[in-house]
Each structure stands twice: as C-alpha cells, then as structure tokens.
Amino acid sequence: MATKPETDTPVFETPGRFEKLYNEYEGTKWSRVAIYGGLSMYLLWTLFPVYWMVTGSLKTREGLLTFPPQWIPLQMEISNYVVLFTQRPEFWRFILNSMIVTIATTIIATFLGACAAYGFVAFDWPYDLDFHLPFYILSTRFMPPIVVAIPIYVIFRDIALVNTLPGLILLYVMFNVPFVVWMMKGFFDEIPDSLVESAMIDGHTHLGAFFKIVLPLAKPGLFASGIFAMIITWNELLFALIITHSADAATLPVGLSSLITQYTIQWELISVAGTIAMIPVLIFAFIVRDELVRGFSMGVDG
Amino acid sequence: MVKVKYDSVEKRYGDTIAVEDAEVTVEDGEFAVLLGPSGCGKTTTLRCLAGLTKPTDGNIFVDGTDITDVHPKNRNIAMVFQNFALYPHMTVGENIGYPLKIAGVSKEERDRRVEETADILQISELIDRSVGELSGGQRQRVALGRAIVREPAVFLMDEPLANLDAKLKMGMRTRIKRLQRELDVTTLYVTHDQEEAMSLGDKLIVMDKGNVQQVGTGDEIYHQPVNRFVAGFIGSPAMNFLEVEKDGAVVRPSIDGAEFEFELDDDIASAYGTDGTFTLGIRPEHVAVRTTENPRCIPGTVEVTEPLGNEQHIDITFGDLSSEDLQFTVTASGSLSVERGDTVWLEFEQEHLHAFEQSSGERIATEEIVQSKPNVPDS
Numbered sequence: 088m089a090t091k092p093e094t095d096t097p098v099f100e101t102p103g104r105f106e107k108l109y110n111e112y113e114g115t116k117w118s119r120v121a122i123y124g125g126l127s128m129y130l131l132w133t134l135f136p137v138y139w140m141v142t143g144s145l146k147t148r149e150g151l152l153t154f155p156p157q158w159i160p161l162q163m164e165i166s167n168y169v170v171l172f173t174q175r176p177e178f179w180r181f182i183l184n185s186m187i188v189t190i191a192t193t194i195i196a197t198f199l200g201a202c203a204a205y206g207f208v209a210f211d212w213p214y215d216l217d218f219h220l221p222f223y224i225l226s227t228r229f230m231p232p233i234v235v236a237i238p239i240y241v242i243f244r245d246i247a248l249v250n251t252l253p254g255l256i257l258l259y260v261m262f263n264v265p266f267v268v269w270m271m272k273g274f275f276d277e278i279p280d281s282l283v284e285s286a287m288i289d290g291h292t293h294l295g296a297f298f299k300i301v302l303p304l305a306k307p308g309l310f311a312s313g314i315f316a317m318i319i320t321w322n323e324l325l326f327a328l329i330i331t332h333s334a335d336a337a338t339l340p341v342g343l344s345s346l347i348t349q350y351t352i353q354w355e356l357i358s359v360a361g362t363i364a365m366i367p368v369l370i371f372a373f374i375v376r377d378e379l380v381r382g383f384s385m386g387v388d389g
Numbered sequence: 390m391v392k393v394k395y396d397s398v399e400k401r402y403g404d405t406i407a408v409e410d411a412e413v414t415v416e417d418g419e420f421a422v423l424l425g426p427s428g429c430g431k432t433t434t435l436r437c438l439a440g441l442t443k444p445t446d447g448n449i450f451v452d453g454t455d456i457t458d459v460h461p462k463n464r465n466i467a468m469v470f471q472n473f474a475l476y477p478h479m480t481v482g483e484n485i486g487y488p489l490k491i492a493g494v495s496k497e498e499r500d501r502r503v504e505e506t507a508d509i510l511q512i513s514e515l516i517d518r519s520v521g522e523l524s525g526g527q528r529q530r531v532a533l534g535r536a537i538v539r540e541p542a543v544f545l546m547d548e549p550l551a552n553l554d555a556k557l558k559m560g561m562r563t564r565i566k567r568l569q570r571e572l573d574v575t576t577l578y579v580t581h582d583q584e585e586a587m588s589l590g591d592k593l594i595v596m597d598k599g600n601v602q603q604v605g606t607g608d609e610i611y612h613q614p615v616n617r618f619v620a621g622f623i624g625s626p627a628m629n630f631l632e633v634e635k636d637g638a639v640v641r642p643s644i645d646g647a648e649f650e651f652e653l654d655d656d657i658a659s660a661y662g663t664d665g666t667f668t669l670g671i672r673p674e675h676v677a678v679r680t681t682e683n684p685r686c687i688p689g690t691v692e693v694t695e696p697l698g699n700e701q702h703i704d705i706t707f708g709d710l711s712s713e714d715l716q717f718t719v720t721a722s723g724s725l726s727v728e729r730g731d732t733v734w735l736e737f738e739q740e741h742l743h744a745f746e747q748s749s750g751e752r753i754a755t756e757e758i759v760q761s762k763p764n765v766p767d768s
C-alpha cells in the first residue's frame with residue numbers, strides 16, 4: 088500500500104506521453120486527417136458487425152441474405168423476435184439461466200477475489216508469497232481451457248454437477264477469481280495502510296475496516312473486475328456446451344449455437360438472439376460507466 | 390499520576406532493532422514529545438502504544454492496565470497520522486464523527502459533538518465538504534477533530550506537521566499546544582524537529598538508534614545533555630565540539646596542527662577530574678567574539694558570516710586548520726561588524742562548557758549535572 092504526500096501547493100502535472108504526442112501533431116492538417124481517419128476506421132471495424140446484427144434481426148431472411156446487401160433495413164420487422172420465442176420457447180429458460188449464472192458468478196467471484204487480493208496486500212508473507220501465490224492463481228488461466236474440459240466433465244459427472252446451475256457457477260467462479268485477484272490487488276495497493284490503521288484505532292476490527300473503508304474505496308475496482316467477470320461469464324460457450332445439455336442449465340450462448348445445425352443456419356434468429364444477448368452487458372456497462380472509467384484508469388480518488 | 394508506561398519494550402524486524410529496551414513514562418495530562426533523527430524508532434514506539442505494532446518484548450501499561458495484547462479498537466487511544474489518513478469517501482463531518490458512529494453513539498448526540506469539535510477547531514463551515522476539497526491545513530484540523538471528538542485516554546501524533554508548509558506549521562503548532570492544554574489530554578507526540586519538540590513538549594524523550602537517550606524538560610536537555618549525541622542533536626546551530634587533552638588546568642586540542650591552548654577555571658578543571666583526553670562542547674551562543682586581541686582568548690579566522698538581523702552566525706577556523714579539521718560556529722550580536730578573512734578572538738563561557746568521555750560519549754558529570762540526570766522511571 089502506498090502513502091501519498093499531501094501539500095498545499097498544487098502539483099504540477101506534466102503532460103502525459105499521449106497528450107504530448109497529440110499536441111505535437113494536432114496542428115498539422117494532414118496529421119488530423121490521419122488521426123480522425125484512423126479512429127473512424129476503427130469505429131467502423133468494431134461497430135459495423137454490431138450494426139449488421141441488430142439490423143439483421145429486423146430484416147426478413149430474404150432481406151438479410153440478399154445481394155447486393157441491404158445496408159439499411161427497408162422494414163422494421165419485429166416478427167423475428169416473436170418467431171424465436173414461439174419456435175423455441177426454451178429460449179426464455181436460456182436467458183433466465185444465463186442471468187442466474189452470470190449474476191451469481193459475478194458476485195461470488197468478485198467478492199472471493201477481492202478478499203483474497205486484500206489478504207495478499209494487507210499481510211506480511213514470507214518468501215515473497217504475496218507475489219508468487221497471486222501469480223500462481225493467475226497462471227491457472229494460462230493453459231488452453233479445453234485442456235481441463237474432460238477432467239472437469241468427469242469430476243462433475245461423479246459429483247452430480249453436470250447440467251446444473253450450481254455446477255456452472257462453481258466452474259465460472261473458478262475461471263474468474265484469478266482475474267479479480269490480479270486486478271483488485273492493484274487497487275488495494277493504492278489504498279494507504281494508514282486508512283485501515285486509522286479505522287482500527289477509531290474502533291473497527293480489521294475485518295470491519297475491510298468492509299467499511301477498504302471496499303468502498305476500491306469500488307471502482309470492484310466494478311471493473313465485476314463487469315470483466317460478467318462479460319466473460321455471460322459470453323462463455325465452451326464449458327457451457329460441455330457441461331450442460333438441456334434447458335435445465337444451458338445458457339444463452341448454448342442456445343445461440345443450437346441455431347446453427349448441420350442442415351441450416353437460421354441467420355435471422357441468430358441475429359435476434361445475439362441482439363438480446365448483447366443488451367444486458369451494454370445496459371450494465373452504461374449504468375456503471377463512471378465507476379468503470381475510473382476503475383480501468385486505476386485511480387482511487389481522494 | 391502515571392498514565393502511560395513502557396516497560397522494557399523492544400521491537401525487532403529480523404536483524405534490525407527498531408526500538409530497544411524502551412522505558413518511557415508519560416504523566417496524566419502531560420505533553421510528551423518523542424524526538425530523534427529519522428529512523429531512530431520514534432514511530433515504532435508510538436505504534437506500539439496504539440497497538441498497530443506488536444512489541445517483540447516488554448509490556449505497555451495505560452492507567453496501570455497491561456494493554457500489550459489489547460486490540461487497537463479497545464485501547465481508547467486516538468492517533469493523528471502524518472498523512473492525516475482521512476477517509477476519502479466521507480465528508481468532513483462524517484470523518485470527525487466516525488469513531489462515535491462505530492461506538493454506536495446516536496445520530497443526534499454524534500452531530501452535537503461533531504459540531505462542538507468543529508467549532509473548537511474553527512472548521513464548522515467545512516462540515517459538509519468532501520475531504521478531497523480541503524487544503525493541507527484544513528485536513529490537519531479534521532484529523533485532529535476526529536482524534537479529539539471521542540475524548541481518548543491518550544492522544545498520539547506522528548509528525549502531524551511534517552506535511553505542512555512553514556507558515557501553516559507555526560500556526561498549527563500553537564493550536565495543538567493550546568488544544569492539549571484545554572482538553573488536558575495525555576499526549577505523545579513524535580517529531581524529528583527539535584525546535585517543534587522544544588516549543589511543544591512538557592517532557593522530551595530523545596531517541597537515537599532505537600534507544601532512549603535522555604528524558605527531561607526542554608531546558609534540562611538543552612543545558613545538561615547526558616551524552617554527545619543529545620548535545621549535538623539539540624540546538625541550532627549545533628553545539629561545537631573539540632577533542633582536547635587536559636593537563637592540570639590547561640587544555641589543548643588533540644588535533645594535529647592546532648596551535649592554541651587555553652586555561653580552565655580551577656573549579657571546573659577539578660570537576661572534570663583526572664587528566665587525559667576528552668571532548669569539550671560549547672554552544673554557539675556561549676562563545677564571546679572579540680575583535681581585539683586578548684590573552685585569554687583563542688584567535689580564529691572568519692570563514693562565513695550569516696546575518697540574521699539582530700544576531701549573526703559566524704563560522705570560524707583556527708590557524709592552519711581547514712574547516713574540515715575544526716570549525717566553530719558562534720552566535721554574535723548583529724551589530725558586530727566582521728567579514729570573511731578577519732581575525733577574531735574567541736572566549737568560551739566556562740560555566741557553559743560541556744565535557745564528554747571520548748569513547749562512550751557520556752557526559753562527564755560535574756556536581757550540578759549529577760542532580761539533573763534524566764529521571765529514570767522508577768518501577
């Protein structure tokens with residue numbers, strides 16, 4: 088943990104490297120064209136597929152597959168949405184499963200990861216274990232996930248966790264904790280020891296100080312790790328496909344993939360399900376965007 | 390009445406000894422100051438009392454109760470940290486009232502006491518501000534407020550003024566002293582600034598290398614330092630030291646190339662006892678500077694003058710000795726007109742000479758000094 092000196096004189100902020108670069112180049116006309124041109128290309132590159140999917144969900148199958156492409160949808164067809172849920176009513180269940188699994192995983196993984204990270208930051212560890220252990224935890228994510236898929240399936244089958252929501256949650260918590268630990272460690276490092284000590288002198292136990300002082304201050308970090316865990320969990324396909332095989336536990340990505348069969352790919356329904364799958368993460372990210380920006384820039388205000 | 394008592398407290402970090410065999414007592418209502426150079430173990434000593442650091446050995450008593458193993462939250466000790474340690478996610482009022490909130494004091498009672506405290510510290514208008522908007526001096530006052538609001542048994546401060554600029558420092562110093570007197574709360578204060586310590590403390594505890602060197606009032610420590618370290622550490626400009634050889638009443642510097650010698654008054658010479666080598670010390674203001682030759686005086690050359698208005702500091706070298714070999718700093722009246730290269734004659738005020746053993750650095754006690762030895766705490 089660090090201690091920041093505080094003075095009455097304002098700190099002179101040297102411009103960041105990016106800022107300098109920007110100041111250097113913004114004057115010339117051609118460099119502006121290059122900067123804004125580059126950014127536009129990037130936006131197009133990232134946003135066009137999203138646009139294509141959302142508009143695709145509003146087109147008829149013919150409109151979607153016609154050539155030359157229909158850049159702007161001619162009609163606003165919501166019938167695809169109706170069709171998806173009448174043809175495949177189990178999609179309601181997939182959405183519900185996805186939500187349960189994602190919310191549970193996000194909360195559990197963020198909480199456990201934060202607790203672990205704090206333990207590494209706050210206490211004295213011999214042999215540099217406060218570095219090596221978190222690194223070991225992170226390293227569990229280095230190998231390709233598929234490597235452990237078969238052993239996990241076998242273990243889960245033996246303890247009756249296959250095709251259950253708790254099984255999926257357990258698995259995803261295991262996947263997410265490493266990232267949370269690693270991210271939260273950085274945030275806790277920024278919180279001065281003296282705040283915790285001060286809280287203990289003011290009457291808290293160490294645990295009380297963790298909940299009342301440390302966690303509130305690390306909120307941007309919790310949001311950042313939380314949304315990270317949420318995105319990973321909400322979108323996870325590989326293990327969901329292996330562990331689940333019915334509407335009892337299958338998640339939205341599994342449902343999505345079921346629209347691609349050997350015989351046909353139901354593009355308009357995939358667009359619908361894809362659009363639906365995208366919305367919750369977008370909404371959440373929008374709600375917590377202030378915290379998130381602070382979180383990803385690693386700042387504790389104060 | 391003894392409020393706080395350290396009984397041979399020791400703290401080791403691996404091989405480093407941060408505090409060694411500390412015996413410190415603080416009386417009820419006393420303002421005690423832990424003073425020493427950076428790294429001497431002041432903070433560690435303080436933290437042991439707060440319960441933030443567990444002593445390797447020894448016990449600490451507050452009001453006669455052994456609190457060595459008591460959790461910080463149950464010690465009823467308040468502390469002001471050097472970086473203030475305000476809770477950034479709370480307002481000024483919430484910060485001040487937080488110890489009361491944890492203690493379960495009702496909202497009305499809490500608000501009343503927070504207002505009262507803010508009033509004392511003249512920060513009432515800041516109560517609803519977020520601490521991020523405050524200046525250093527204001528933060529300092531909020532930190533003080535949070536500490537005094539709960540009426541603690543002991544009040545600890547670890548270099549609370551170190552992060553303030555010079556002007557604010559003076560103001561806060563007075564404020565802290567007045568506050569301590571008004572609240573009559575036992576205080577243990579840490580600083581490396583001897584001037585701050587002198588002006589604040591009823592009792593000074595001088596530390597070096599993890600050991601308590603001397604305990605006493607500012608006057609005692611200034612006028613009767615128990616060893617060479619304390620003598621050199623207290624006072625600015627620092628005390629002048631001279632390694633000498635004593636032969637009867639005559640002393641001469643035991644430095645190669647030093648050509649002067651001088652005579653001690655008989656009573657002082659006999660008080661120092663047998664002949665031999667030892668270290669003499671004299672404070673800059675206890676050396677008289679003359680511009681005319683005088684047989685009792687030692688001639689020297691002005692190296693640097695540092696005028697301060699009503700007085701001036703003069704650095705002086707002797708004969709062929711360079712300033713690295715031997716240099717004296719003396720304080721003279723501002724009206725004395727000397728400049729670099731001038732020859733001056735120095736006379737030591739003999740009743741203000743200090744003598745220290747050469748090897749141990751211990752003060753060589755004369756009668757009057759024996760009386761004012763540090764008050765070693767009786768157990």
Ligand SMILES: Nc1ncnc2c1ncn2[C@@H]1O[C@H](COP(=O)(O)OP(=O)(O)O)[C@@H](O)[C@H]1O
Nearest residue numbers: 402405406407426427428429430431432433434
């Ligand atoms: N947590 C710690 N781990 C290791 N050594 C420490 C620790 N805290 C203090 N020390 C050592 O103990 C000595 C005294 O430190 P400290 O009490 O902070 O001194 P001061 O406050 O007088 O500057 C120093 O040598 C310091 O390096």
Ligand SMILES: [Mg+2]
Nearest residue numbers: 428431432433
């Ligand atoms: Mg210190």
